[in-house]
Amino acid sequence: MKRGPIARIVLAIIFFGFVFSPLIIKRVESRRAESRVRLDAASALARHGFYLREVAHAAGVDFVHQAPVLDARLNHIMPQVASMGASVSIVDFDRDGWADIYVTSSKEGAKNALYRNQHDGTFKDVAGELGIADVNQAGTGVSMGAVWGDYDNDGYEDLLLIKWGKPELFHNDAGKGFTRVTEQVGLPAWVNANTAIWFDYDGDGLLDFFIGGYYNENVDLWHLASTKMMPDSFEYAKNGGRKYLFHNLGGGRFEEVSEKAGISSRRWALAAAAADLRGTGHQDLFVSNDYGVSELYLNDGKKFHEAGEATGVGFAPKSGMNTSFGDILNQGKYAVYVSNISEEGVLIQGNNLWVPKDGTNSGELKFENLAREFGVEIGGWSFGAQFGDLNNDGTLDLYLTNGYVSLDRNKSYWYDFSKIAGGHALIIEDAKNWPAMEGRSLSGYQAKHLWLNDGSGKFIDVAQSAGATDTYDGRAVAMADLWNTGALDVVVANERGPLLIYKNTVTPENTWIEFALEGTSSNRSAIGAQVTLYWNGQEQVQSVSGGSGFAAQNQRRIHFGLGKTPQIEKVVVRWPSGKTQTLTSVKIGEINAVKEPS
Amino acid sequence: MSGQAVTMNGATSGGTAPVGVGKFFSLENKWIAPIFITTILVVGNLSFGMLESYRKTGIAIVASLVTELILSKIYMGKWPILASAYISGISVGILVRSPAVWPYLVCAVVSIMSKYVLRVNNRHIWNPSNFGISVLVFLAPETVATLSIQWGNYLLPMIVIWVLGSVIIARVRRFNITGTYVMCFILFAFVRSWITGSPWQSEVAPLTGPMYQLFIFFMITDPKTTVKSKKWQCIVVAIVALAEMILRLDQVVYAPFYALFLVGPAALLVEYWFELRLRKSVLVARATA
Numbered sequence: 001m002k003r004g005p006i007a008r009i010v011l012a013i014i015f016f017g018f019v020f021s022p023l024i025i026k027r028v029e030s031r032r033a034e035s036r037v038r039l040d041a042a043s044a045l046a047r048h049g050f051y052l053r054e055v056a057h058a059a060g061v062d063f064v065h066q067a068p069v070l071d072a073r074l075n076h077i078m079p080q081v082a083s084m085g086a087s088v089s090i091v092d093f094d095r096d097g098w099a100d101i102y103v104t105s106s107k108e109g110a111k112n113a114l115y116r117n118q119h120d121g122t123f124k125d126v127a128g129e130l131g132i133a134d135v136n137q138a139g140t141g142v143s144m145g146a147v148w149g150d151y152d153n154d155g156y157e158d159l160l161l162i163k164w165g166k167p168e169l170f171h172n173d174a175g176k177g178f179t180r181v182t183e184q185v186g187l188p189a190w191v192n193a194n195t196a197i198w199f200d201y202d203g204d205g206l207l208d209f210f211i212g213g214y215y216n217e218n219v220d221l222w223h224l225a226s227t228k229m230m231p232d233s234f235e236y237a238k239n240g241g242r243k244y245l246f247h248n249l250g251g252g253r254f255e256e257v258s259e260k261a262g263i264s265s266r267r268w269a270l271a272a273a274a275a276d277l278r279g280t281g282h283q284d285l286f287v288s289n290d291y292g293v294s295e296l297y298l299n300d301g302k303k304f305h306e307a308g309e310a311t312g313v314g315f316a317p318k319s320g321m322n323t324s325f326g327d328i329l330n331q332g333k334y335a336v337y338v339s340n341i342s343e344e345g346v347l348i349q350g351n352n353l354w355v356p357k358d359g360t361n362s363g364e365l366k367f368e369n370l371a372r373e374f375g376v377e378i379g380g381w382s383f384g385a386q387f388g389d390l391n392n393d394g395t396l397d398l399y400l401t402n403g404y405v406s407l408d409r410n411k412s413y414w415y416d417f418s419k420i421a422g423g424h425a426l427i428i429e430d431a432k433n434w435p436a437m438e439g440r441s442l443s444g445y446q447a448k449h450l451w452l453n454d455g456s457g458k459f460i461d462v463a464q465s466a467g468a469t470d471t472y473d474g475r476a477v478a479m480a481d482l483w484n485t486g487a488l489d490v491v492v493a494n495e496r497g498p499l500l501i502y503k504n505t506v507t508p509e510n511t512w513i514e515f516a517l518e519g520t521s522s523n524r525s526a527i528g529a530q531v532t533l534y535w536n537g538q539e540q541v542q543s544v545s546g547g548s549g550f551a552a553q554n555q556r557r558i559h560f561g562l563g564k565t566p567q568i569e570k571v572v573v574r575w576p577s578g579k580t581q582t583l584t585s586v587k588i589g590e591i592n593a594v595k596e597p598s
Numbered sequence: 599m600s601g602q603a604v605t606m607n608g609a610t611s612g613g614t615a616p617v618g619v620g621k622f623f624s625l626e627n628k629w630i631a632p633i634f635i636t637t638i639l640v641v642g643n644l645s646f647g648m649l650e651s652y653r654k655t656g657i658a659i660v661a662s663l664v665t666e667l668i669l670s671k672i673y674m675g676k677w678p679i680l681a682s683a684y685i686s687g688i689s690v691g692i693l694v695r696s697p698a699v700w701p702y703l704v705c706a707v708v709s710i711m712s713k714y715v716l717r718v719n720n721r722h723i724w725n726p727s728n729f730g731i732s733v734l735v736f737l738a739p740e741t742v743a744t745l746s747i748q749w750g751n752y753l754l755p756m757i758v759i760w761v762l763g764s765v766i767i768a769r770v771r772r773f774n775i776t777g778t779y780v781m782c783f784i785l786f787a788f789v790r791s792w793i794t795g796s797p798w799q800s801e802v803a804p805l806t807g808p809m810y811q812l813f814i815f816f817m818i819t820d821p822k823t824t825v826k827s828k829k830w831q832c833i834v835v836a837i838v839a840l841a842e843m844i845l846r847l848d849q850v851v852y853a854p855f856y857a858l859f860l861v862g863p864a865a866l867l868v869e870y871w872f873e874l875r876l877r878k879s880v881l882v883a884r885a886t887a
Contacts, residue, residue, distance in 0.1 A: 003673050008715075011673065015715040018708050022738035025700065316651070345739035346851050350697030372697055378740070415849035416796065423803025424756070433799040 039465040045507055048452060049391035052467035052490065052502035060122040061115055063499040066107035068142050068164065071224040076436035079405045080413075081221075082106075083473075084194055085164075086493035087145040087551035090480040091157045094175030097516075097591075099480040099555050101491060102127070102159070103499050104143035108222075110136050112143055112161075121483060131178045132159060132170055141165010141190065145476075145551035149198030149207045151248055153524040157556075160209055162193040164221055167211060171252075185246070185254045191217050192241050198546030199274040199283045200523045200576050201261070201299055206248035207523045207546070212269025212287055213241015227432045231268060232425035235317035237291035239429065240268035262304040267292045271384075273323040273548035275334050276530060277356075278365050281578050283528045286313075288320025288338045294352075298365075312367045313338075318349040322550045326387030326396040328355075328374070328453060330538045336367070339382030339400065339550070343443055346414050350377040351400075375459045376400075376451050381443035384477040384550035388488040390466075392510035392561030395453040396540070401474025401492050405437070406444030413440040445471045472497035480555035486512040486589060488559055493551070511562040513588050517544055520596040521577040528576040529596075531558050534569040562588060632684050634766060635816065638759060639688055642808070645755070654702045655691030661706035662687030669714045682726075683710055689727040689812060694734065695743045705730040705742075719870050723863040725823045732859040735852050744852060745809045756806070763815040772819040778832040779814055780805070782839035790843060804854075813854055823862055825869045834865040 003011075044051035056062070065086040067079075074081050085106025090099050098117035105112055111133040115123035127133035136142045141163040148157040156172035167187045170178040192215035198207045215221065216239060219229045231237035243265055245258040258264065267289040274283040282299040289295065293314040297304035308314020313336065322339035329335075333356045340349035353374055354367035371377035379385075380402040387396040405413070416435035420428055427433050450468045451459035463469070472494035482489045487504040494500065506512075513533070517526035527546040532539055540560060547553045562568075571583040575596050586592050643649045666683035670676060690705045709730030713722040716729070734742045767773045787801035794801075804810055818824070818838065824831055838854075838861045845853035 007673070011669070011711070012715050015708070015711045018704055018711060019733055020737070021704055022701075022734065022741070026738065026740065316649075345735070346743060348696055348741060348743045369697075377697055412849075415846075415851055416800065418851050420800045420803055422807035422809065423800070424753075424806035427799045427803045427806065430799075433797045433803070435794075435796040435800050 037465060038469065041467075041505070044462075044466050045505065048462050048466050049393055049510055050466065050487070050504055050506045052390075052450075052504055054467070054470070054500050055503045056499055056501040058121075059501055059503075060118075060124060061101075061499055061501060063103050063105075063113050063115075063125075065103075065493060065495055065497060065499070066105045066110040067496045068106045068221070069108070070221045073224055073227050074221075074431055076438075077431060077434045079407060079437055080417075080442055081431070083405060083495055084475060084551070085142060085144050086475040086495045086497070087143070088476045088478045088491050088493040088499065089146050089148055089547070089553035090478050090491070090555040091148040091159075091553070092556070093148070093157055093172060095155060096175075098484065099482050099557075101478075101480075101482075101499075101501075102132075102146050102148070103493055104146055104161075104551075105136065106142040106144065106164075108136055108138045108142060110142070112136070112146075117482065130176075131180075132161075135161060135168060136163075144194050145196060147196050147198055147209075147547040147553050148525075149209070149527055149546050150523065150525040151198075151207045151209075152252060153206070153519075155524060157525060160196055160198065162191070162196045162211055164192045164215065165190060167191050167193060167196075181252060184252055186256070187246075188217065188244065188256075190220065191244065192219060192221065194270050194551060195272045195287070196547060197272050197274055198525070198527050199285075200248075200528055201245070201274075201283060201285070201304075202247070202301055203282065203522075203576050203578065204248075205519070205521055205523055205577060206250055207525060207527060208248045208254075209246050209546075210263075210272055210274075210285060211244040211246075212272050213243060213266075214268050214270065214290070215241055216266075217241050228430045230429050230431050230434070231291040232429040234291055234421040234428065235319075237268055238266050240266050240289075240291075242266060243269065243287075261302070262306070263297060265289075265295055265306075267295065270321045271323040271338075271550045273325060273545065274528070275325045275543055275545075276528070277325075277334055277336075281574070281576075283576075286323045286325075286336055288323045290319050290321060291317075292320075293317045294320050294323075294338055307365070311365050312369075313352070313354050318352070321383050322385045322400075324386050324548045325543070325545075326398070327541045328353075328387070328396050328398075329457065330395065330455065330540045332532060332539045332541045334541070335370075337376070337385050337387070337398065339379060339385055339402075341381050341443070342378045343381065343414060346418050348378075351379050351382055353377075370457075374457055375461075376449075379449050380446040383475045384492075384552055386477045386479045386490075386549050386552070386554060388479040388490075388554070388559065389512075389561030390450070390488055390490075390504060390506070391452065392487070392506050392512045392563070393455075394510075394536075394538070394540070394561050394563040394566075395455040397453050398449075398451040398459060399468070399477055399479070399490055400449040400451070401477050401494075402448060403444055403446035403471065403473040405442040406471070406473050407437070407441045408439045409441065409445060411438075411440040413437050413442040417442060444473065447471060448474060468502060470494075470500060472500070475550060476552040477549055478552045478554050479559075481514065481557065481559055484591065486514070486559075509564050511564070511566055511588050513560050513562060513568070513586060514591040515558045515571070515573075516591055516593045517556070517558070517573065518593070518595045519575060519577070520598050521579070522575040522596055525556060526575070526596070527556070530574045532572045532574075533560050534571070535562060535566050557591065629681060630766060631816070632681050632688075634762065635685055635688050635812075638808075638812075639692060641755070642692075649691065654694075654696075654699055655688070657699060658691035658694070658702040658706040659684060659687035661703045662690065662710050665707050665710040669710065673714050685816065686710060686727045686730075689816060690730060693727070693731055693745045693809060693812060695745055696741050698741050701734055701738060701742045705734045708733055718867065721866070722822060723866045725817055725820045725858065725862060728817050728855055728858050728862070732852070732855045735855065744855070745807075745812075756811075759808075759811050763811065767815055767819060772821070772824075772831075774828050775819045775824065775831050775835050776814050779818055779835045779839055782836045783842070786839055786843040790846060793847065810854070813858075818858060818862075823866065825865050830865070830869070834861065837861050837865070
């Protein structure tokens with residue numbers, strides 16, 4: 001060293017400044033985060049404009065999810081393999097104008113439940129009497145999720161049930177019962193599926209559906225032919241289940257067209273959702289994959305073209321477990337939220353918030369991940385999430401549930417998990433090589449996240465102070481105005497845990513409007529219809545979804561928060577048929593029924 | 599990982615220096631290691647998308663080079679050969695995993711600065727990128743992790759990297775370090791398996807990952823931060839593997855980095871202490887003679 005002691009001391013000071021800069025950055029970032037102090041309802045209402053209260057038991061819902069019990073050769077890692085199946089979907093199955101709730105259980109012999117809304121704040125399970133409860137019989141696999149769509153346009157939502165096993169389609173008989181039509185439709189004998197959605201990909205007025213396989217469809221998890229059924233890589237796996245696209249031919253007939261339509265992935269799909277991301281009038285298909293990159297299938301109305309890498313969403317492989325769309329900046333464009341895994345000290349994938357880049361037109365859709373900038377990046381072992389305006393202030397908020405396996409609080413499986421995750425395919429794909437869990441937790445007992453959108457590109461986590469205080473292993477999140485009060489309630493399905501219903505109370509200062517859409521030349525469920533609300537010089541777009549988040553489906557009705565003094569300029573509905581309808585006379589604070597003009 | 603290029607460079611001193619194109623392609627060329635690691639990066643990323651992003655890796659490389667240029671000029675009075683700083687930067691770009699940008703910058707700068715600050719007997723004692731990464735994962739675990747997964751699952755690229763790496767390391771006469779470490783790791787993997795009851799495959803699994811390929815070919819072989827005698831190089835690296843095993847038994851995820859962080863400098867200090875004693879005894883012997 002040619003410099004004297006002073007220069008070296010200066011260098012040392014700068015050096016240690018850099019060394020300890022992570023601590024300074026951590027301190028600054030923690031100041032930006034919301035306090036974890038729990039507030040009483042009045043304080044939360046005053047501070048955030050809403051509060052949540054868990055009311056499942058009071059509402060007559062005491063549903064507890066039961067996890068699968070698989071082949072005994074998986075016993076040593078059973079909690080992590082049998083870690084999915086808790087799902088929730090919102091449906092008004094009897095067309096009474098009140099949201100009902102369908103939930104799945106995943107143990108052989110366990111019953112699913114359909115909670116009919118009693119209009120008095122309570123629900124009653126009617127799945128048994130209607131024939132859609134006992135669907136987890138031995139030998140048929142167990143439920144992993146359910147989505148509802150009116151495939152025959154008779155006005156009643158039909159039930160597509162996916163399983164690690166035989167998928168099922170139940171026709172809704174005018175809300176009075178269900179008829180199993182699985183065989184007529186020609187559903188495959190066995191699919192280990194964790195995601196399915198309804199959408200009309202070709203705009204012919206008939207709902208089609210997509211099913212995404214997770215484990216290979218040749219694997220019977222109860223009778224393993226081989227223990228080599230795990231992913232062959234933690235981030236590059238391509239030995240998952242195949243994908244199915246069933247095109248609705250009408251008359252209750254479907255044709256499987258995935259290959260023909262350009263969908264042939266064998267990635268481990270966990271969460272699919274569809275929305276018109278480019279303004280083409282066709283719903284594009286976004287698939288978040290575990291153990292790999294996400295896929296974005298751009299829809300030209302007849303075929304899909306995978307553009308994950310080209311659009312930026314399919315470059316860095318992570319552990320995708322959620323797909324939800326939200327116009328978070330009120331600019332008429334959807335951002336996409338994909339949840340991943342973050343565990344302090346081991347693995348920091350960070351969740352992705354894919355925001356369309358400015359200046360991109362429909363032909364050159366590009367996304368950039370702004371999760372960190374928006375403050376919605378770190379969510380633990382994240383699963384289902386949904387956007388919705390929980391305080392009716394006019395901006396979409398984000399609810400995220402998380403937590404993988406909660407067993408012994410003081411023992412973690414993470415070290416062993418990280419060890420095997422780095423192994424070569426020959427090691428990682430064989431379940432017998434995985435160290436035993438022995439009652440240890442893997443990202444268990446995690447605090448949930450409820451990020452309030454300030455409208456200017458920042459989300460603040462208010463989960464604890466707003467009442468979302470559970471620490472179950474959350475899987476599916478669905479939002480619905482369960483009691484027709486103009487507030488979005490949150491329903492959370494937990495693995496091996498209770499179904500939670502967070503009833504939402506919103507400050508009356510903030511107003512709202514809802515739209516109940518019904519297609520005529522479009523599919524009657526209006527899935528894919530897009531509503532753009534113009535008010536107070538801003539716009540927000542939402543669409544009717546046939547499934548989003550993780551193993552979830554929100555209410556079909558579209559809910560907008562409007563803030564304090566709304567001046568609605570117009571409402572534009574673009575139907576899947578291509579028709580556009582402009583509404584100028586709508587009622588604030590009410591549910592507006594909108595029928596597609598013939 | 600920096601310093602490997604110095605080995606290549608240093609290896610020329612004993613032989614006939616090639617000239618022109620021959621010099622560029624000769625294994626003595628100081629740029630072989632940078633070219634090797636760049637090839638791993640480019641092929642890995644084009645094939646499997648292994649990087650967090652080009653931007654973050656670019657930031658790590660640029661920060662590393664700029665820091666080296668500035669510090670060498672100011673504190674050494676000369677413009678540096680940038681090969682080792684480039685390797686440090688690219689190593690940080692590959693090994694650090696973070697959704698944030700700042701860890702790449704901080705890790706690269708800290709790695710290079712450590713060479714100029716943490717010195718004993720005018721020699722830096724920590725492998726730069728090992729120091730930077732260890733500091734970062736220790737102080738910012740909520741934001742930073744290290745590469746811990748495969749780059750795809752193809753056996754052939756892995757074999758190519760192992761063979762190429764072994765050949766290069768052998769040519770610079772440091773295969774004894776890599777070989778000893780690998781043997782010890784496998785041996786200790788079976789010991790861990792016996793102690794914990796975990797399948798031996800899960801204990802060996804990390805060695806099959808690219809993080810270890812970088813660790814054993816570039817980091818533990820750094821000539822600037824390893825002891826001089828071949829025998830002691832083997833002993834020290836065996837102690838690194840032993841320390842790693844102990845840390846692994848305590849379920850420390852970043853065991854290899856911490857093991858090298860602890861053992862590497864300690865070995866150099868012991869070596870320095872022995873050298874001092876030797877020098878003193880020679881002086882005493884001369885004085886008494």
